[in-house]
Each structure stands twice: as structure tokens, then as C-alpha cells.
Amino acid sequence: MGAIAKAFFAVNLLVHMVWTTALMHLVHLLPVSIETKEGMCLRLVQIAWGLALFFSPWVRCTPDQDYMHQWSIAMSLMAGVDAEARAHGTTPNPLFIISNHQCFFDTILAASRFPGRVMWRIRTYMTSTLFNMPILCTVCKSVGHFPVYFKSAEAGKFKVDADRMEEVEKRVDHHLQNGGWLCFFPEGQLNADPDKILPFRFGGMQRALDYDARVVSFVSRGNTIVWPRTAPVGGFPGQVRYNLKIFAPDGTKAFVKKARAEGRKDEKDMEDARILASRLQDLMQAQYDDLSIPNGKAAAHSKED
Numbered sequence: 001m002g003a004i005a006k007a008f009f010a011v012n013l014l015v016h017m018v019w020t021t022a023l024m025h026l027v028h029l030l031p032v033s034i035e036t037k038e039g040m041c042l043r044l045v046q047i048a049w050g051l052a053l054f055f056s057p058w059v060r061c062t063p064d065q066d067y068m069h070q071w072s073i074a075m076s077l078m079a080g081v082d083a084e085a086r087a088h089g090t091t092p093n094p095l096f097i098i099s100n101h102q103c104f105f106d107t108i109l110a111a112s113r114f115p116g117r118v119m120w121r122i123r124t125y126m127t128s129t130l131f132n133m134p135i136l137c138t139v140c141k142s143v144g145h146f147p148v149y150f151k152s153a154e155a156g157k158f159k160v161d162a163d164r165m166e167e168v169e170k171r172v173d174h175h176l177q178n179g180g181w182l183c184f185f186p187e188g189q190l191n192a193d194p195d196k197i198l199p200f201r202f203g204g205m206q207r208a209l210d211y212d213a214r215v216v217s218f219v220s221r222g223n224t225i226v227w228p229r230t231a232p233v234g235g236f237p238g239q240v241r242y243n244l245k246i247f248a249p250d251g252t253k254a255f256v257k258k259a260r261a262e263g264r265k266d267e268k269d270m271e272d273a274r275i276l277a278s279r280l281q282d283l284m285q286a287q288y289d290d291l292s293i294p295n296g297k298a299a300a301h302s303k304e305d
Contacts, residue, residue, distance in 0.1 A: 006233065009059070013233075016048040017136075020139070024139070038143050039119075042119045046119050049108045059226050060240065061113065062242075074214075094211050096184075096215045098185070098204075099218045099220075100197060100284060101185035103190065103234070109240060122183045123145055123175055123182060128148060149165055183218075194221070197281055199277065205273040208248075212252055214249060214250075215252060216245065217283065219243060219284060221291040243287065243290070255276065256272045
């Protein structure tokens with residue numbers, strides 16, 4: 001049954017991606033701004049992946065009971081941030097959405113479950129190799145995501161190509177300075193042990209401080225049962241749980257200031273980005289631990305085969 005489910009899921013996903021990429025080509029012919037085109041393409045991706053999951057009912061994706069309420073609070077918060085910026089003629093502080101990274105299904109789940117108005121404004125980083133893959137390359141380019149160029153991709157020793165990333169970071173700054181939001185995996189790589197959140201990379205934390213971003217955390221559990229980490233395609237029967245937590249409603253600068261006020265000795269000589277990374281990692285770990293999957297450990301196909 002697992003093999004049949006996987007085969008159907010693969011065909012189901014492919015069909016929806018084919019019509020989506022075809023429409024994306026048409027969208028980019030419209031006489032509207034590039035930001036509008038990218039927003040429209042992101043909504044197309046959301047619809048396509050949402051349909052793929054709808055027609056694969058054995059992949060059960062369940063939010064906690066507070067999920068939509070947390071999004072409602074976050075959207076009200078950001079509406080206030082936008083209104084204040086308009087009143088003062090300044091650039092609004094962005095929303096940063098951080099998430100744990102287990103397998104490719106993470107992206108499908110998030111894109112299909114975020115509110116539509118969130119999808120319209122967010123962009124993310126993606127490894128540059130994805131921009132060369134059939135079909136997926138059209139998605140990456142059409143929605144305006146940012147490529148990450150690595151010099152080294154050895155596990156735990158990721159090193160970016162600074163020269164090639166300079167132009168990419170200018171695009172990221174332009175996006176954030178024009179009301180855009182950012183969504184990314186702060187662990188910086190697929191986690192071989194999803195039950196233990198990896199240390200966050202400091203680059204994203206420093207950018208969050210530079211823009212005094214508001215931070216929310218979208219965390220899921222059980223993804224590798226549905227889509228094993230090393231598998232080229234997923235679709236196995238399983239349950240995925242997910243939730244949302246608001247970590248820095250007043251901005252990352254206020255978050256770090258409050259942390260420093262606690263006077264922890266181990267943080268005395270830490271730079272702000274390191275404190276932010278450490279504290280958010282701990283909060284995400286607790287958020288992950290709150291999600292329980294009945295019999296998740298013993299579910300079929302949980303191994304990476």
C-alpha cells in the first residue's frame with residue numbers, strides 16, 4: 001500500500017506542478033509589476049500543492065487547535081506595524097517566519113498551509129541547485145526566491161560563495177525595504193535527527209536584528225514519515241502535526257534586550273546575533289516537543305529508505 005500511495009502521490013504532484021508552471025509563464029506576460037507577478041505565482045503554487053495534498057488523504061496534515069488564532073494575532077500585529085510605518089513615512093519592519101527543516105515536504109506543507117496574504121509577501125532562500133531542476137526551476141524563478149550559492153556543502157560546514165551572494169543579498173534587502181517578508185530554515189540544512197533542532201546560523205539572525213523583524217515560528221513534526229529525508233519523492237501514509245508560535249512580537253531588538261536583562265552569565269560576552277540564535281533555537285525545540293504524533297516513531301516507512 002505504501003508503494004501505491006507513493007506512486008499516486010508522485011503523479012498527483014507532477015500533474016499539479018505542470019499546469020502551475022504553464023500558468024506562471026502566462027502570468028509573467030501580464031502588464032503588472034514584478035512583485036505582483038511573483039505574488040500571483042506564489043498563490044498558484046499554494047493552490048497546486050494544496051490540491052495535491054487534498055487528493056492524497058492518506059497524508060494527514062493536522063494543525064494544533066490554536067494554529068489559525070496565532071496567525072490572526074500575527075496578522076493583526078503586522079497590520080499595526082504597516083500602519084505605523086505609513087503614518088511616519090518609513091519602511092515597515094518585516095515579518096520573519098522561521099521553520100524546522102526535515103525534508104522536502106517541509107516546503108510543500110508550509111506553502112499549502114500559510115494564509116494567502118502571507119504567501120503573497122514572503123520570499124525564501126533556496127539552494128542554487130534547485131534553480132536548475134526541471135519544472136522546479138520555473139517555480140523558483142517565477143516566485144522570486146533567492147538562490148544560495150555554496151562553495152562547500154559538507155554537512156555542518158556549509159560555506160557560501162561570498163562573491164556570488166553579494167548580488168543576491170542586495171535583492172533580499174530590496175525585497176525587505178519594499179514591504180516584503182522572509183521565510184527560511186535557520187538550521188541551514190536538512191536535519192538528520194529532526195527531534196533535536198540544530199543550532200541556528202547567525203547570518204539570518206543578524207539580518208533579523210538589522211531590520212528589527214517580528215519573528216514567528218512554523219514548526220511541523222512527522223514529515224519524514226510522509227517523505228523520508230533521502231527519498232526522491234514522498235507520499236507515504238502518515239500524520240504530520242504543525243503549529244505556529246509568535247516569538248518576537250515587539251521585534252528582535254526588544255527580544256535580545258529582554259534576554260540580556262535576565263543577566264545570564266553564559267550570555268554576558270555574546271554578540272546579539274548569537275543570543276538571538278540560541279534563544280530562538282531553544283524556543284523552537286520546545287515548540288517541536290509540544291507536537292505529539294501518536295505511534296509516530298513506529299509508523300511504517302519512517303526510516304530513510
